[in-house]
Each structure stands twice: as structure tokens, then as C-alpha cells.
Amino acid sequence: MIDYSKSRVLIVDDSQAMCSSLRITLSNFGITRSESSNSAGEAIFRIRHREFDMIVCDYNLGDSTDGQQLLEYVRREHLIQPSVVFLMVTAERSYEKVVLCAEMAPDDYLLKPFTAETMRVRLEKVFDKKAVFSTIYAHLAESRLAEAVEECDRLLQAQSRYSVDLFRMKGELLLDLGREEEAQQLYESLLSSRAIPWARLGLAKAMRNSGNLDLAAEQLQVVIEEMPEYLAAYDVLAKVHEENGHPELAQESLANALRMSPGNLVRQSALGQVAFRNGDLETATRAFSSVVDKGRYSFSRSHNDFVNLSRVQMENGEFAKALQSLNDARSAFGTAPVVELATSTMETLIHHAANNAAASTAALDKAIAARAEAGIDLAGQTAIDLAKGCFVNGRVDEGRQLVRDMVSNYYDDTMVKRSVRQMLDAVGRGDESKALIEDSVADVIKLNNDGVLLARQGNLAGAIDLLLEAARRMPQNVQLGLNAAQALIVESDRTGWNEEHMREAQRLLGRHAAAHGDLPKFKKIKGYLKDVGLKFGVKVT
Amino acid sequence: MNPARENEIGLKDVLAANLHETKNLMGQLMLRLDAMGTSEPPVREARFLCQQISDRMVQMLLLFELQDEQLKSQPEAHNPADFLLELRENARAWAGAQLVIESRDEGAPDYWYFDRALTEMALMNALHNAFRHARQRIELVTGMRGDCLYFSVRDDGAGFPDSVLHVAGGHSLPISRDGTGLGLYFARMIAAVHTNQGRSGSLELRNNESGSGAEFTLLLPK
Incomplete structure (x- = not known):
């Protein structure tokens, strides 16, 4: 029998009575450290403030949300470690289908009514599985994805009884690592004996990532035909269509998924954004209104929901409504710099559209001040809006700089480029877009080269200044991040351990580990970091 | 709307x-x-x-x-021995000291695709029957026969009456008031909705060769 005496459990159920039944049952297994929440919002609050070993969650949590959305939220936002057990409890047999079609599955689920014996046996199995996976989780916590894959292989070779889970985990890791060919092989071999929906979705993702958009779309159509309830497939299909130059099909795919499950606010917001890019303001308005409306009691709501709605209202010429949406955002989310930045940026554009030049300039000043205060991590659409605000207020150089940063930051993102082009068209600078986008890519290359050259000339401090500042402005750009990290490590190697700089180097590597940990250059710099750590007797993870 | x-x-x-x-x-x-x-x-x-x-x-x-013609199986990968163990633990809790309940793995693979809730229901019915008729002992067994996984419930009681055995292959079943026939009807349904690549599951009822005891077997295709 497993010793649960140190385990801390969170029970989430909208029924107080069920919470207490579960609490009694768990305490009979020796789990005495338990807390309960009656709503998803309260559960999120507790999860943010305390570490739990297990979450037992009811699928049905009242009107605004369900346990599956809670699970996906806490896993996606990394609010819980992968080692934390998530057990779903539900009275709906149809939940089996939800699990089968979900991008993220709980560790197990129990159909009500169930006995204490059943729960005890299930818990033992789940904790056993977590123990088998513990090395993989430890690698994941340190972003060592390639090592995690090796551990999957080792367990598979040892004929682990969890081979299906291991294959699924390995496939996802290979996709994260950019090893599409291996991922494709793995999924194809799984599919040869059974039509497993997640394997077909994985296959489509591998095809998408290696640029075979037509093949990916074909696979996704098969998934949807085999299992129309598999909503995650519609999301990926929408992305594939948009990358493939069929934005209207992308919109249709999301709309189809939403017809089946209108409650998913993340998807609703994605529909709004595609529709907005497609110039379908009616659909965009409906989608964003619904997000704001239904999201009122949702844990996943954000100020961006209001800003998105405001943007469409502005495009519709409803300036008063658009400003009201921003006020709603401020009263719901306070005046944190990120909120201030996003709302003031939008305000600039609304006042400009309403021919209120003075107010537009004032709002732009506020936005730029908030940006300075908030740091520079700009969310995609806000950056484009801010650039637009600069252009319409005659601050052309700042606008151009924002566009350059944006493009260099997301140089492989077709949707960003499309939005940038549309914005430049709107401010009458369509003729600049080709040059701006191409120049930006050239700029990054030059920046990189300048930094490397400075370092080679012995001006290490100059190189670090240049590269660090560039890496901060373009946090997604892997070449800049790696070069900056390297310059920082060289400095410590030559002039002695600089704690602050070395922590910065580790942070930079950490940021790119998931997507680029397999690059030879990444591995080399990581090894260099360890060597320098050894040299000065500092433990580096 | x-x-x-x-x-x-x-x-x-x-x-x-x-x-x-x-x-x-x-x-x-x-x-x-x-x-x-x-x-x-x-x-x-x-x-x-x-x-x-x-x-x-x-x-x-x-x-x-x-x-509504909506009964479909939702097969997922589960460990057959674990599944049986869970059933055994529950059965032991109900039986107390009255009956000996054992489970045995005769070579089931680490995982098999089946609908856990439906399969549990089919076996639960068999278990209820076994509880009524067993003298001392009930055995839960899993293993492979050909390309199929099987789950069996065996007891040491008087065995199935001829009337049940003889219609085992057919569609019409006598449903008695205590629900015996009903359970078998469901079990057969559940076997039938477990399909993969054109093959489906089946139900097998027989009496032990030694003359005593019923054996209920659910066969699930790969």
C-alpha cells in the first residue's frame, strides 16, 4: 500500500456534500491533507498559492466552465507540474468521449457512482505510473527534452506496461524538438494497427511542422471524418488552412468546432481573430462579444478579450462602445502596466478614427510610458496596434522600429506577417511593407554579425550590451538569444564568475530549450556553460 | 434561436x-x-x-x-489485469468471508483497447449471477484466445440451466424476473459494439467440464 500521509490533495466539486464524501474516502486511504473548492475560479486560486500532489475534480462544475477546461488551463499554463496527479470524477458516461477527443487527458477518471475500492485501486495505479514516469518529468522540469525522449525509449525497450502512454509522450516530445520525421514514423506505425485519434492528429502536426500543409490538411479531414467530436483537430486544421493561404477555410473550421461546443472561449477568441483578419467584422463582433460575455465568470478571461472586442467595435465605427469596452477592461483588471499598455494603445486608435487628434496623442504617450514600465514583451496584436498608433500620430520612426522588432521576433510566423501587411496597408504605407519585412530579417542578421564581430575584436562588454538589448527586444529569436548567452559565458570564463550575467545566460538558454534544445549550437553553449561552472566551482543545472 | x-x-x-x-x-x-x-x-x-x-x-x-441507436463503445488502452483486480477488490468487499474471490492473469497483454465502463457493466452482471450461485469460490480470469482478449467469471455453483446455454448463440433470450436474462442481453450487446477493423467481440457461456460451475466469457477483438 502506498504511503499517502504526505500527499496534499485538492478536491474540486460544486457540491459541498460530494466534496465531503470524497474527503472522507480519501482520509480512509491515509490522505488527510485535503482542501476543497466549490468552483473552478477558487480552485485556480488555491493551485496558484499552494503545491498539491493530486487534484480530484468533478467534470461538471456549474454553468460557466467544466473540469476538462480547468485541467487544460492548469496544464497549459504550467500551474501544476506534470508529476501532479489529476483525477476526473464525472456522472456522465459521455465523458469517455471527451477524454478520447481531448488534447489533454486526465491521469484517470471515475464514473459516478463508484465505490471506495475502485477509487483506491485507481489511485494506486496512477501513483505507480507517476513513479515510472518520474525521470521523464524531472527531465521536462529542466527542459531536457532530448533526454526525456531517451528515457521514453529506455522504458519502451524494457517493455513497460505503460507503452501507450510512453508512445504518446514521445510523439509530443519529438514534435516539440522539431524531429518531425521520427514523429511521423512513430505515429504511422501506431496507426497501422488501430485508428487512434491522437496519433492521427500527431501525424498531421508532424506534416504541418515539416511544411507539408496539403498532406496535413488531408490527415485532419480524416480525423474529423472518423471522429467529428475531435475538436482539437479543427483548431489545427484552421492553422494549416491559414498558413496555406486559405483564411476563409480556417474561419470555417473554427466555426464548425464552435457549433458543436460553443462554450470554448479560447476557440471563440481564435475565431474572432481569424474573422477580423478576413474582414468579416460581423462574425468577429459576435465572437468577441461572446468571449467577454461568457468569460465574465471564467478563470481564463483576460483584458485582451475586451481589447479584441473594442478593436472590432472601432472598425464598425462604434467609437463610444469601443471606449466603453476599454473602460470595462480597466475596471475588471485594474491598472497593471500590461493592461494600461493594451487599453491605451487601443484608445489611441479609437480617438484617431474618431478624428480626435489630441486625445489620440495623449493616449499614445500613456501607452508608450506603460510600455517602458512594463518591459518589452509585447503580445502580437498589441505590438501591431501600437505601431499603427505611432504611424497615425506621425511618430513614423518608432512605428517602423516596432514593425521591424515584430517581424524579426516572429520571422517564421505567417499570421504575424499577414497582420503587419494589413496594418501597413491601412495606414497608407503598403509600399513599405515588403522592404520593412525583408529589411527586418536582414537587420537581425546584421545585428548578430555586429555583436559577434565586437566580441571577436575583444570588446566583449560592447557585444554583450548589443546582443542582450536585441535579445530583449526580440525574445523569440533563437540566434540572438544563443549569441547573447554565449557572449555572457565567455565573459565569465575570461574575467571570473559574474553571477548576474550567468543567471541571464541560463535564462536565455531556458527560454529556447523547448523548441531548440536539439540544435548543435544550443548543446555546445549549454556544455560550455557547464564547463565554466565547473571551472569556478559553481553548480549549473 | x-x-x-x-x-x-x-x-x-x-x-x-x-x-x-x-x-x-x-x-x-x-x-x-x-x-x-x-x-x-x-x-x-x-x-x-x-x-x-x-x-x-x-x-x-x-x-x-x-x-436512440447511440450505443457505441469508446475503446481506450487499459491494462486488463488491473481492470480485473479492481473488480476483484470490489467483489471481496461485498462478499466478506462468505466467498473466496480470486483473480488470475493467464497471459493477458499489458494493454488492450476496450470500453472500460461497458466492459465493467457486462462483468458486473456476471458477477451478480456468480454471487447468487457460487458455493465457495469465484474466479476472475483474463488472457488471450487467438486474437481476442477474454475476461471470464467462473463459479462453483450448479451451472447455467440448459435453457440459457441453448440460446447462447441466438438473439432471443428468456429474460426472467430476477433479471438474469437481461444481464446476458446487455453483455451480448456490449460484446457486439466492441469492433475494430471489421471484427467484433462475442459472449460465450458454458458449464465446467467437471459438471459443476458456470463460466461466463467476454471476448474482445484486438
């Missing part, structure tokens, strides 16, 4: 909401009874009764699904 229609609540919704609440209450009752422990026979009996009511309720729900 038409606002008048929106406010109209159909009979189906009322039924669904009611059933949902019933399952929740039943779930609580079950856990509360379980928390009282197994040592007292009256508590044990109450737990078993509660399980039987729950099984009947699930059967009724399946009947609705059958009527």
Missing part, C-alpha cells in the same frame, strides 16, 4: 438533469457506506444492494442509448 423555444425545457432535459442528480446522490451514498467499513455484515449487504441499484440504473441508461 427562437426565444420562446430557448426557454422551453424538454422532457429529455428534465430526465437528464434528474438522472445526473441521482447518480451524484448514489455516488455519495456509496462512498458514505464504504466509509463505514466492511466488518459488519449489514453494512456489507447494504453496500452490495447499493451496487445492484446502481447497476440497474446504468442498465436503464444504456436502454435509452440503445433506443
